[in-house]
Amino acid sequence: MRLLAATDFSLRLLIRLAETPTRHRSTEHLAQAIGVPRNHVHKIVQDLAEAGFVRTIRGAQGGVMLAQPAAAIRIGAVVRHLERAQSLVECFRPDGGACCMSPECRLRATLARAHEAFLASLDSTSLEECLPAGGMQYMVGDALA
Amino acid sequence: MRLLAATDFSLRLLIRLAETPTRHRSTEHLAQAIGVPRNHVHKIVQDLAEAGFVRTIRGAQGGVMLAQPAAAIRIGAVVRHLERAQSLVECFRPDGGACCMSPECRLRATLARAHEAFLASLDSTSLEECLPAGGMQYMVGDALA
Numbered sequence: 001m002r003l004l005a006a007t008d009f010s011l012r013l014l015i016r017l018a019e020t021p022t023r024h025r026s027t028e029h030l031a032q033a034i035g036v037p038r039n040h041v042h043k044i045v046q047d048l049a050e051a052g053f054v055r056t057i058r059g060a061q062g063g064v065m066l067a068q069p070a071a072a073i074r075i076g077a078v079v080r081h082l083e084r085a086q087s088l089v090e091c092f093r094p095d096g097g098a099c100c101m102s103p104e105c106r107l108r109a110t111l112a113r114a115h116e117a118f119l120a121s122l123d124s125t126s127l128e129e130c131l132p133a134g135g136m137q138y139m140v141g142d143a144l145a
Numbered sequence: 146m147r148l149l150a151a152t153d154f155s156l157r158l159l160i161r162l163a164e165t166p167t168r169h170r171s172t173e174h175l176a177q178a179i180g181v182p183r184n185h186v187h188k189i190v191q192d193l194a195e196a197g198f199v200r201t202i203r204g205a206q207g208g209v210m211l212a213q214p215a216a217a218i219r220i221g222a223v224v225r226h227l228e229r230a231q232s233l234v235e236c237f238r239p240d241g242g243a244c245c246m247s248p249e250c251r252l253r254a255t256l257a258r259a260h261e262a263f264l265a266s267l268d269s270t271s272l273e274e275c276l277p278a279g280g281m282q283y284m285v286g287d288a289l290a
Contacts, residue, residue, distance in 0.1 A: 101179065104278070106275045110275055
Protein backbone atom coordinates (compact mmCIF):
# COMPACT_ATOMS: atom_id res chain seq x y z
CA MET A 1 0.00 0.00 0.00
CA ARG A 2 1.42 3.30 -1.05
CA LEU A 3 0.51 6.97 -0.91
CA LEU A 4 1.58 9.28 -3.71
CA ALA A 5 4.99 10.91 -3.33
CA ALA A 6 3.12 14.22 -3.71
CA THR A 7 1.06 13.37 -0.62
CA ASP A 8 4.20 12.60 1.37
CA PHE A 9 5.78 15.88 0.24
CA SER A 10 2.61 17.88 0.94
CA LEU A 11 2.36 16.59 4.50
CA ARG A 12 6.00 17.49 5.11
CA LEU A 13 5.35 20.97 3.74
CA LEU A 14 2.30 21.51 5.96
CA ILE A 15 4.30 20.44 9.02
CA ARG A 16 7.06 22.93 8.19
CA LEU A 17 4.49 25.71 7.67
CA ALA A 18 2.80 24.80 10.95
CA GLU A 19 6.07 25.25 12.80
CA THR A 20 6.05 29.00 11.99
CA PRO A 21 2.37 29.73 11.30
CA THR A 22 2.67 33.52 11.26
CA ARG A 23 5.43 33.65 8.63
CA HIS A 24 5.21 33.41 4.86
CA ARG A 25 7.71 30.97 3.41
CA SER A 26 9.11 31.15 -0.11
CA THR A 27 8.91 28.15 -2.41
CA GLU A 28 12.69 27.99 -2.38
CA HIS A 29 12.81 27.93 1.42
CA LEU A 30 10.18 25.20 1.56
CA ALA A 31 11.96 23.12 -1.09
CA GLN A 32 15.07 23.08 1.09
CA ALA A 33 13.09 22.54 4.29
CA ILE A 34 11.40 19.37 3.02
CA GLY A 35 14.14 18.10 0.71
CA VAL A 36 12.12 18.23 -2.50
CA PRO A 37 12.83 19.96 -5.85
CA ARG A 38 11.33 23.44 -6.18
CA ASN A 39 9.12 22.61 -9.18
CA HIS A 40 7.45 19.86 -7.11
CA VAL A 41 6.85 22.35 -4.31
CA HIS A 42 5.22 24.79 -6.70
CA LYS A 43 2.66 22.18 -7.81
CA ILE A 44 2.04 21.01 -4.26
CA VAL A 45 1.41 24.56 -3.06
CA GLN A 46 -1.09 25.18 -5.87
CA ASP A 47 -3.00 22.03 -4.96
CA LEU A 48 -3.01 22.79 -1.22
CA ALA A 49 -4.10 26.38 -1.90
CA GLU A 50 -7.02 25.25 -4.07
CA ALA A 51 -8.20 23.06 -1.20
CA GLY A 52 -7.90 25.90 1.31
CA PHE A 53 -5.11 24.43 3.43
CA VAL A 54 -2.56 27.15 2.55
CA ARG A 55 -2.71 30.63 1.12
CA THR A 56 -0.18 32.35 -1.07
CA ILE A 57 0.72 36.03 -1.17
CA ARG A 58 2.57 37.53 -4.10
CA GLY A 59 5.42 40.00 -4.03
CA ALA A 60 8.73 40.47 -2.29
CA GLN A 61 7.20 39.95 1.17
CA GLY A 62 4.94 37.17 -0.06
CA GLY A 63 5.10 33.42 0.08
CA VAL A 64 3.09 30.55 1.49
CA MET A 65 1.49 30.12 4.91
CA LEU A 66 -1.21 27.99 6.49
CA ALA A 67 -4.75 29.18 5.72
CA GLN A 68 -6.10 27.59 8.92
CA PRO A 69 -4.71 26.94 12.40
CA ALA A 70 -2.74 23.69 12.49
CA ALA A 71 -5.14 22.40 15.15
CA ALA A 72 -8.04 22.76 12.69
CA ILE A 73 -6.42 20.80 9.83
CA ARG A 74 -7.18 17.07 10.03
CA ILE A 75 -4.60 14.79 8.40
CA GLY A 76 -7.52 12.75 7.02
CA ALA A 77 -8.88 15.78 5.18
CA VAL A 78 -5.49 16.48 3.63
CA VAL A 79 -4.95 12.88 2.53
CA ARG A 80 -8.50 12.56 1.15
CA HIS A 81 -7.87 15.64 -0.97
CA LEU A 82 -4.39 14.71 -2.19
CA GLU A 83 -5.31 11.11 -3.00
CA ARG A 84 -8.66 11.96 -4.58
CA ALA A 85 -7.60 10.73 -8.03
CA GLN A 86 -6.14 7.45 -6.72
CA SER A 87 -7.97 4.13 -6.86
CA LEU A 88 -7.16 1.52 -4.22
CA VAL A 89 -7.67 -1.25 -6.80
CA GLU A 90 -9.02 -1.33 -10.35
CA CYS A 91 -12.73 -1.49 -9.46
CA PHE A 92 -12.43 1.73 -7.42
CA ARG A 93 -11.75 3.74 -10.58
CA PRO A 94 -14.42 6.31 -11.45
CA ASP A 95 -15.14 4.39 -14.67
CA GLY A 96 -15.45 1.11 -12.74
CA GLY A 97 -12.31 -0.37 -14.27
CA ALA A 98 -12.36 -3.53 -16.35
CA CYS A 99 -12.31 -6.26 -13.69
CA CYS A 100 -14.23 -9.26 -15.01
CA MET A 101 -15.43 -10.14 -11.50
CA SER A 102 -17.71 -7.13 -11.03
CA PRO A 103 -20.49 -6.67 -10.07
CA GLU A 104 -21.06 -9.79 -7.96
CA CYS A 105 -17.73 -9.62 -6.09
CA ARG A 106 -17.91 -8.76 -2.40
CA LEU A 107 -14.23 -7.93 -2.05
CA ARG A 108 -14.91 -4.35 -3.07
CA ALA A 109 -17.00 -3.63 0.02
CA THR A 110 -14.32 -5.23 2.22
CA LEU A 111 -11.62 -3.02 0.73
CA ALA A 112 -13.86 0.06 0.91
CA ARG A 113 -14.41 -0.48 4.66
CA ALA A 114 -10.65 -0.83 5.22
CA HIS A 115 -9.97 2.27 3.14
CA GLU A 116 -12.46 4.22 5.25
CA ALA A 117 -10.86 2.87 8.46
CA PHE A 118 -7.51 4.20 7.22
CA LEU A 119 -8.95 7.67 6.56
CA ALA A 120 -11.01 7.70 9.77
CA SER A 121 -7.83 7.00 11.72
CA LEU A 122 -6.15 9.98 10.03
CA ASP A 123 -9.21 12.12 10.76
CA SER A 124 -8.52 11.64 14.46
CA THR A 125 -5.19 13.49 14.21
CA SER A 126 -4.62 17.19 13.51
CA LEU A 127 -1.63 18.72 11.77
CA GLU A 128 -0.70 20.30 15.10
CA GLU A 129 -0.42 16.84 16.64
CA CYS A 130 2.12 15.85 13.97
CA LEU A 131 4.58 18.59 14.84
CA PRO A 132 7.86 17.53 16.40
CA ALA A 133 7.44 17.02 20.15
CA GLY A 134 8.31 20.18 22.07
CA GLY A 135 8.10 22.34 18.97
CA MET A 136 4.73 23.91 19.65
CA GLN A 137 5.31 26.21 22.59
CA TYR A 138 5.93 29.35 20.57
CA MET A 139 2.88 28.95 18.37
CA VAL A 140 0.08 27.99 20.72
CA GLY A 141 -1.29 31.50 20.52
CA ASP A 142 -1.35 31.39 16.73
CA ALA A 143 -2.95 27.99 16.62
CA LEU A 144 -5.78 29.13 18.87
CA ALA A 145 -6.20 32.57 17.28
CA MET B 146 -3.71 5.25 -1.84
CA ARG B 147 -3.09 2.26 -4.01
CA LEU B 148 -2.49 -1.45 -3.63
CA LEU B 149 -0.22 -3.26 -6.10
CA ALA B 150 -1.88 -4.61 -9.21
CA ALA B 151 -0.44 -7.99 -8.15
CA THR B 152 -2.41 -7.76 -4.89
CA ASP B 153 -5.62 -7.01 -6.78
CA PHE B 154 -4.99 -9.95 -9.14
CA SER B 155 -4.08 -12.29 -6.27
CA LEU B 156 -7.28 -11.53 -4.38
CA ARG B 157 -9.31 -12.19 -7.54
CA LEU B 158 -7.48 -15.49 -7.99
CA LEU B 159 -8.13 -16.60 -4.42
CA ILE B 160 -11.83 -15.79 -4.79
CA ARG B 161 -12.05 -17.89 -7.95
CA LEU B 162 -10.24 -20.79 -6.26
CA ALA B 163 -12.54 -20.49 -3.24
CA GLU B 164 -15.58 -20.93 -5.48
CA THR B 165 -14.49 -24.49 -6.32
CA PRO B 166 -12.22 -25.45 -3.43
CA THR B 167 -11.99 -29.17 -4.24
CA ARG B 168 -10.78 -28.68 -7.81
CA HIS B 169 -7.34 -27.94 -9.14
CA ARG B 170 -7.32 -25.12 -11.65
CA SER B 171 -4.74 -24.67 -14.40
CA THR B 172 -2.85 -21.40 -14.74
CA GLU B 173 -4.52 -20.93 -18.10
CA HIS B 174 -8.00 -21.40 -16.65
CA LEU B 175 -7.23 -18.94 -13.85
CA ALA B 176 -5.80 -16.36 -16.25
CA GLN B 177 -9.10 -16.35 -18.12
CA ALA B 178 -11.17 -16.44 -14.95
CA ILE B 179 -9.59 -13.29 -13.50
CA GLY B 180 -8.82 -11.47 -16.75
CA VAL B 181 -5.05 -11.32 -16.30
CA PRO B 182 -2.18 -12.50 -18.58
CA ARG B 183 -0.92 -16.01 -17.85
CA ASN B 184 2.63 -14.98 -16.98
CA HIS B 185 1.24 -12.69 -14.25
CA VAL B 186 -0.79 -15.60 -12.88
CA HIS B 187 2.29 -17.82 -12.74
CA LYS B 188 4.15 -15.31 -10.56
CA ILE B 189 1.12 -14.71 -8.35
CA VAL B 190 0.62 -18.44 -7.78
CA GLN B 191 4.27 -18.87 -6.78
CA ASP B 192 4.00 -16.06 -4.25
CA LEU B 193 0.71 -17.32 -2.80
CA ALA B 194 2.11 -20.85 -2.59
CA GLU B 195 5.21 -19.71 -0.71
CA ALA B 196 2.95 -18.04 1.85
CA GLY B 197 0.81 -21.18 2.23
CA PHE B 198 -2.43 -19.77 0.79
CA VAL B 199 -2.49 -22.10 -2.24
CA ARG B 200 -0.83 -25.35 -3.18
CA THR B 201 0.22 -26.53 -6.58
CA ILE B 202 0.24 -30.06 -7.95
CA ARG B 203 2.25 -30.98 -11.03
CA GLY B 204 1.16 -33.17 -13.87
CA ALA B 205 -1.79 -33.60 -16.21
CA GLN B 206 -4.29 -33.68 -13.34
CA GLY B 207 -2.45 -30.96 -11.44
CA GLY B 208 -2.98 -27.28 -11.01
CA VAL B 209 -3.66 -24.82 -8.23
CA MET B 210 -6.07 -25.02 -5.31
CA LEU B 211 -6.52 -23.37 -1.93
CA ALA B 212 -4.22 -24.76 0.76
CA GLN B 213 -6.64 -23.75 3.53
CA PRO B 214 -10.43 -23.46 3.82
CA ALA B 215 -11.65 -20.10 2.53
CA ALA B 216 -13.14 -19.40 5.97
CA ALA B 217 -9.65 -19.67 7.51
CA ILE B 218 -7.95 -17.21 5.15
CA ARG B 219 -8.12 -13.62 6.41
CA ILE B 220 -7.96 -10.92 3.74
CA GLY B 221 -5.66 -8.98 6.07
CA ALA B 222 -3.15 -11.83 6.11
CA VAL B 223 -3.15 -12.00 2.32
CA VAL B 224 -2.72 -8.24 1.87
CA ARG B 225 0.01 -8.05 4.54
CA HIS B 226 1.94 -10.74 2.66
CA LEU B 227 1.45 -9.35 -0.82
CA GLU B 228 2.26 -5.76 0.16
CA ARG B 229 5.20 -6.69 2.38
CA ALA B 230 7.73 -4.89 0.18
CA GLN B 231 5.65 -1.72 -0.14
CA SER B 232 6.25 1.41 1.91
CA LEU B 233 3.32 3.70 2.64
CA VAL B 234 5.62 6.74 2.40
CA GLU B 235 9.36 7.20 2.16
CA CYS B 236 10.14 6.91 5.89
CA PHE B 237 8.47 3.46 6.01
CA ARG B 238 11.20 1.99 3.81
CA PRO B 239 13.35 -0.64 5.50
CA ASP B 240 16.39 1.63 5.06
CA GLY B 241 14.49 4.54 6.60
CA GLY B 242 14.37 6.51 3.36
CA ALA B 243 16.00 9.90 2.97
CA CYS B 244 13.34 12.22 4.41
CA CYS B 245 15.09 15.21 6.00
CA MET B 246 12.36 15.48 8.66
CA SER B 247 13.20 12.27 10.49
CA PRO B 248 13.56 11.44 13.31
CA GLU B 249 11.64 14.15 15.17
CA CYS B 250 8.55 14.01 12.92
CA ARG B 251 5.36 12.63 14.49
CA LEU B 252 3.56 12.08 11.22
CA ARG B 253 5.09 8.64 10.89
CA ALA B 254 3.27 7.31 13.96
CA THR B 255 -0.01 8.82 12.70
CA LEU B 256 0.37 7.09 9.34
CA ALA B 257 1.44 3.83 11.01
CA ARG B 258 -1.74 3.79 13.13
CA ALA B 259 -3.88 4.39 10.04
CA HIS B 260 -2.03 1.67 8.13
CA GLU B 261 -2.69 -0.75 10.97
CA ALA B 262 -6.38 0.27 11.05
CA PHE B 263 -6.58 -0.58 7.34
CA LEU B 264 -5.07 -4.02 7.87
CA ALA B 265 -7.07 -4.69 11.05
CA SER B 266 -10.25 -3.99 9.11
CA LEU B 267 -9.19 -6.54 6.47
CA ASP B 268 -8.34 -9.02 9.24
CA SER B 269 -12.00 -9.01 10.20
CA THR B 270 -13.05 -10.51 6.85
CA SER B 271 -12.33 -14.00 5.54
CA LEU B 272 -11.91 -15.01 1.93
CA GLU B 273 -15.18 -16.93 2.24
CA GLU B 274 -17.00 -13.72 3.10
CA CYS B 275 -15.76 -12.15 -0.14
CA LEU B 276 -17.35 -14.77 -2.37
CA PRO B 277 -20.25 -13.66 -4.53
CA ALA B 278 -23.50 -13.71 -2.53
CA GLY B 279 -25.30 -17.04 -2.94
CA GLY B 280 -22.23 -18.73 -4.37
CA MET B 281 -21.24 -20.72 -1.30
CA GLN B 282 -23.96 -23.35 -0.93
CA TYR B 283 -22.15 -26.11 -2.76
CA MET B 284 -18.88 -25.70 -0.94
CA VAL B 285 -19.83 -25.36 2.70
CA GLY B 286 -18.71 -28.90 3.37
CA ASP B 287 -15.33 -28.28 1.81
CA ALA B 288 -14.82 -25.05 3.67
CA LEU B 289 -15.47 -26.73 6.98
CA ALA B 290 -13.49 -29.90 6.20
